[in-house]
Amino acid sequence: MRLTYDVIVVGSGFSAIAVTCNLIEQLPASATVAVVGDDPGFGRGTAYRTELYLHRLNVPAGRMSLLPHQPDDFVDWLKSHGRQLQASDFASRSDYGLYVRDTLARLLRKRDGRCRVDFIKAKAAGCVERYSSTLAFHLGNGDEIAGRNVVLCLGVGNATLPVDPDGVPASLRSRIIENPWRLSWLRRVAPSDAVCILGSGLTMIDQVLALRAHGHSGRIDVLSRRGLAPLGHAPKPPVPLPIDVRALPETLSGILKTLRAKSRTVADWRAVMDGLRPATQALWQRLSSRERARFLRHALPWWNIHRHRVAPDVFDRFEELVLDGTVRFHAGFLKSLGAEEGGLVAAYRVRAAREIAEIRADWLVNCTGMERAGISHSPLLKEMSRFELIIPDPLGLGIQVNAASEVIAPSRISPARLFAVGALTAGQFWEITAVPDIRVQAKAVAEEIVSRG
Numbered sequence: 001m002r003l004t005y006d007v008i009v010v011g012s013g014f015s016a017i018a019v020t021c022n023l024i025e026q027l028p029a030s031a032t033v034a035v036v037g038d039d040p041g042f043g044r045g046t047a048y049r050t051e052l053y054l055h056r057l058n059v060p061a062g063r064m065s066l067l068p069h070q071p072d073d074f075v076d077w078l079k080s081h082g083r084q085l086q087a088s089d090f091a092s093r094s095d096y097g098l099y100v101r102d103t104l105a106r107l108l109r110k111r112d113g114r115c116r117v118d119f120i121k122a123k124a125a126g127c128v129e130r131y132s133s134t135l136a137f138h139l140g141n142g143d144e145i146a147g148r149n150v151v152l153c154l155g156v157g158n159a160t161l162p163v164d165p166d167g168v169p170a171s172l173r174s175r176i177i178e179n180p181w182r183l184s185w186l187r188r189v190a191p192s193d194a195v196c197i198l199g200s201g202l203t204m205i206d207q208v209l210a211l212r213a214h215g216h217s218g219r220i221d222v223l224s225r226r227g228l229a230p231l232g233h234a235p236k237p238p239v240p241l242p243i244d245v246r247a248l249p250e251t252l253s254g255i256l257k258t259l260r261a262k263s264r265t266v267a268d269w270r271a272v273m274d275g276l277r278p279a280t281q282a283l284w285q286r287l288s289s290r291e292r293a294r295f296l297r298h299a300l301p302w303w304n305i306h307r308h309r310v311a312p313d314v315f316d317r318f319e320e321l322v323l324d325g326t327v328r329f330h331a332g333f334l335k336s337l338g339a340e341e342g343g344l345v346a347a348y349r350v351r352a353a354r355e356i357a358e359i360r361a362d363w364l365v366n367c368t369g370m371e372r373a374g375i376s377h378s379p380l381l382k383e384m385s386r387f388e389l390i391i392p393d394p395l396g397l398g399i400q401v402n403a404a405s406e407v408i409a410p411s412r413i414s415p416a417r418l419f420a421v422g423a424l425t426a427g428q429f430w431e432i433t434a435v436p437d438i439r440v441q442a443k444a445v446a447e448e449i450v451s452r453g
């Protein structure tokens with residue numbers, strides 16, 4: 001069976017739902033939209049699927065409305081659901097997932113003059129270009145659908161363990177948690193078990209707090225390349241210091257020097273980071289490819305911990321565990337994983353040294369997260385790249401798109417339009433992984449589709 005739609009949205013996380021909501025608001029009743037995703041909780045994706053209340057948003061509620069033109073929408077939703085939270089508070093991610101679902105449901109309830117939207121629960125397995133002005137997708141359920149406009153909202157995959165899987169003893173497989181977002185692994189951990197977490201970003205903090213909530217009281221060793229952990233938001237956010245991107249130097253080292261000097265002039269360095277936020281995309285676009293590559297090589301971990309901060313009380317809870325010695329940090333590169341007396345040994349090269357050190361634990365949890373958005377995690381994107389329907393970003397930041405988020409692929413022949421939304425467009429925008437940026441992009445892409453008819 002093959003159906004042709006005006007728009008196909010591929011994906012079922014936040015980006016896909018944000019694009020769909022904007023399309024519903026803007027398209028005429030005669031238009032048809034298909035949303036194709038394999039995720040059981042449409043709209044939740046990895047981020048908002050968690051059931052644990054302690055897994056909180058890292059952006060204040062006042063900046064998390066799905067619709068940029070209705071900035072108080074999420075705060076109003078929280079109020080109407082009895083949550084005593086203000087715009088500056090950090091709501092739970094599970095509530096945010098419900099809010100996204102409700103927002104979509106509210107728009108779908110409006111039957112009058114609304115376009116048709118079909119939700120298809122399937123994976124898009126392959127894509128071909130049709131001469132009849134469409135791009136067609138083979139779906140995992142055997143169907144094929146074609147679209148005159150397509151929006152790729154595929155997010156990024158989980159990073160795999162940075163060791164050769166063939167070198168990992170088979171007996172260890174059940175002790176390695178490759179995808180910690182399936183929280184069922186927590187039930188297998190005994191209270192006194194030793195846990196080694198690989199990666200020290202936001203996912204690590206989530207997992208440490210989830211372990212505690214499940215009654216775990218054992219030691220937690222955290223191994224990452226630099227041993228840096230995210231910083232916290234200030235309980236009272238400072239007023240952002242406005243930053244004029246045009247006045248900044250063009251080299252990375254010059255920019256860092258200027259920003260450091262600016263942070264010495266304010267009481268709280270967060271004022272500089274928050275002032276930079278609205279200007280980050282423009283700053284990224286000014287950087288040459290060489291400077292972008294230098295940023296990814298040298299500054300990324302520092303950027304991440306200052307930029308992607310955790311809610312103040314979440315930070316305090318985590319900090320207590322560090323101070324009482326429950327959580328210990330190690331800086332180095334994982335070299336190998338071995339088995340030993342029912343447990344595992346993670347051998348790593350200590351940062352800036354030749355020495356090899358070892359961590360002994362009962363469990364290894366992969367929290368290396370999503371630093372980059374390559375295409376290797378996605379069979380669909382790999383195939384599209386082979387057919388030259390997309391071109392990977394040279395720095396591994398998704399795929400090449402223009403300033404309107406339209407995919408750049410000069411050898412395509414069909415007039416069907418192909419867009420991407422979310423982390424896949426990091427090469428063009430860099431700052432495009434969180435809701436405040438994705439929602440603006442989702443609205444702009446919907447407007448672009450509607451404006452060309």
Ligand SMILES: Cc1cc2nc3c(=O)[nH]c(=O)nc-3n(C[C@H](O)[C@H](O)[C@H](O)COP(=O)(O)OP(=O)(O)OC[C@H]3O[C@@H](n4cnc5c(N)ncnc54)[C@H](O)[C@@H]3O)c2cc1C
Nearest residue numbers: 011012013014015039045047057058124154155422434435
């Ligand atoms: C743990 C975590 C916490 C976060 N917290 C925040 C926060 O507090 N605030 C914030 O602003 N941002 C946060 N983020 C950033 C978050 O990534 C974005 O807010 C947003 O959820 C990204 O959504 P997405 O749809 O682009 O990607 P995803 O949520 O990854 O969704 C991609 C979807 O595409 C589907 N898919 C992939 N391939 C195919 C295919 N071939 N066919 C069909 N479907 C496919 C997947 O199944 C998935 O459902 C967080 C991220 C994580 C991982």
